[in-house]
Amino acid sequence: MTTTPGGRRRRNPSGARTGPPRWWTLLGGDRVAVCAAVVLTLVLLTALLGPLLIGDRAIRQDLDASLRPPSLDHGFFGLLGTDVLGRSVLARLIEAAGTTLSVAVPAVLCSLVVGSAVGMWAGYHGGRRESVAMRVADVILSFPSLLLAVVVLYVFEPSVANLVLILAIARVPIYLRTARAESAEIRSRLFVDAARTFGTRSGATIVRHILPIVLPTLLTVATLDFCFVMLTESSLSFLGIGIQPPEVSWGLMVAQGRQYLQTAWWIAVLPGVAIVMTTVSATILAAWARLATDPAQRWRLTLPRGRRRRPATTGEGTP
Template identity: 85%
Template sequence: MTATVKKEAAAEPAVKRRRHTWWQLLGKDRFAAVAAVVLGLVVLTAVLGPWLIGDRAVRQDLRASLQPPSFDHGFFGLLGTDVLGRSVLARLVEAAGTTLSVAVPAVLCSLVIGSAIGMWAGYHGGWRESLAMRVADVILSFPSLLLAVVVLYVFAPSAANIVLILAFARIPIYLRTARAESAELRTRLFVDAARTFGTKSWPTIYRHLLPIVLPTLLTVATLDFCFVMLSESSLSFLGIGIQPPDVSWGLMVAQGRQYLQTAWWIAVLPGVAIVLTTVSATILAAWARLAGDPAQRWRLTAAKRRRGAVAGVTA
């Protein structure tokens, strides 16, 4: 037993020095791996699904109205039909693309714009930082969902308007995060060295600040993706989001709420899709925060090392 413990102690530094890839770190967290699989399936469904289902999402068959989930009407009747006899499965697939086509561009736009302004303000400080923070405070003073409701009531509700208003409302989240990280990093020695050698501000931000700030920003973006998707679903539920003949998960819930007692699958199944996607994104965001932080990454491998050490001592 003593020899085994010595071997484990000698091998431990080598294990600590070994660098794990992202795939290896993901495999060490079962919940994060399952969440990544779920999100991957949602993305594949949104990208490839419309090509596979054709026009079944809009094809009506009044003779098959409000049919419960079964194989009586083939594979596309697996999740039942709505009041017009349209396949709920096909509409879920079609709605996945619509929902992601709103949530992903909105998050990417707010991430790029807010991060760029925040790192620029945090790096320079002074009046630039004060101006950026005051603008962020003004935008945050209006609840994003309420702002979207007002704007969409004034202008025509469309996917493009939803993306623009949600992206605008979420910019302060990334601006404040990037500003706080950059303000702390601008006093580091490597930033002072870059200034000493005459490197301009934007190259310094891109080469030295962005790689350090990016993991935190991506974690915030993953969590913000859940909020944006729920906001789009809420707007569609209120009738000022995605408009027919387009379909989204939130619109499916809104259209099926009056049939909850007779045809629950019309509203419940899209709600389950929303919950699964948001929970998976939240779990993956927590994993990405640990995997992207060198100071916290050891938590993903500590449990496995401990199990191996205990097994060696027992032997």
């Protein structure tokens, strides 16, 4: 396919299409990224559909089945063993996946939307608006997010809503500073000046011309921030000021099982493995998405796997 002077694409005489590869083609060429995407998809489906399939098995107690080790002898829900109250660890892992994601996903989305909007607005206009927005971000960043969450949740009631709110507020400066830096650089480009010349309003200019360029970077930051927020929620639940029983999260399961590490290791280790697998998969997929959404770096994903990390050799005497 070639491009005509009017900007339209047309097919080659052979009928084959040419142009940048589709994102699923790029993803299929990276086996590590594919594995990460599969893991995250399974976690998401488990969080959405799992509670409908397990019923009340996550809270059903059976003291006769207390501390059973992982085995195939006790049915599907006994596959990963039971805790001290005889509850299925597998069922609790499925229930906890929904709780953990119900905190991490809304917190990341809220901070992404608010921080990006304020950051692009401040970066586009500059001047006093930019200074005020950056000073507010500096004030929030001056408090460690985990410490801020501990203090607020200690004063107020630990709940999912309060946890989402405090984590979203603590992460807003990350997106604000990123969007501000990108917008401040883009506002001096020729196409933005042309939009101003034709009388386009600032809001329309930000949405139509700046947001599409800034969005890939913001989504990459959000993917990495998802890992941080999920680990923070797990840490707060482990400390006892996050998710409260009878609700369950992966961090709370680790906290409840730490005293049984020598006799029933599966209670604390298996939710810890779930946390590690989810965060590592999100990190790998974020690194792949950063290359896939950057036109200047996308070509690296089209190289054979053995040549992607091979440094370029130049100069005399090199093969």
